[in-house]
Amino acid sequence: MIRTVLTRAVDRLIDLSAALGGVALVFVTLVILVDVVGRFFGTPLTGAQDISQMTLVIIVFAGMALCDRLGGHVAVDIFANAFSNRQNRWLDVFAQLTGAVIFAGIAWTVWESAKLSQMLHLSTNIIGLPKVYFQWTLAAFAALTSLGMLLRAIQTVLTPTTGRIDHQEEVL
Structure with a gap:
């Protein structure tokens, strides 16, 4: 019961x-379009590089938890x-737990970095966007990915199966 409620809540957050991440992708596409058209007419969008860089952080880390949930990681x-199937299953659990630890480490490191950015009022070079908000966002997405990977590991351990966890395979 608790596992189901927690899994549903995490799935909704994912x-x-x-x-x-999709909204950020549309946004950065429009920023780049406006910048390119502006360059053609001699008036590029001021800060397009800053906006693009910060938005790409959101795009990459916002989709990471979904990529894991769908089995999209390499x-x-x-x-x-x-x-054996049992050994492969435990290797899958080990990989999921390793990923959870890595993303928890990313979340913690970026959170600590955000504290410095806030204290020193760090911002982007061109238009001065405060970096701390993007770092908090990245930390939250990394923590969500870590939680999702941890739940997948638990689910793998608790779910009886005769074969491997289904992975998407690419035919070469």
Whole structure:
């Protein structure tokens, strides 16, 4: 019951982060379009580089949790056939837990960096956007990705299955 409620809540947050990433992608596309058209007429958009850089941070990290939930991260399974299903399952759990630790580390490191940015009033070079808001956003998305990976590891352990967790395979 609690696991289901928690999983649903995290899934909704992941969907929200993906939607925010989509909005950010549309926004940065419009910024670049306005900048390119402006350059053609000799008046580029002031701060387009700052806006693009900060928005790309949102785009990348907003979609990371969804990518994990869909199994979209790179998985190299060269030795998968050499191991039993049980061993492969535990390797999947290990990979998910490792990813959760890595993204928790990213979230914590960026959160600490945000404290410095806030204290020193750091901002972007051209138009002076405060960096702290983007760092907080990145930390939140990284923490969400970490939580999603942790829940997937728990789900992998608790879900009875005879085979591997389904991964999307690309045929070469």
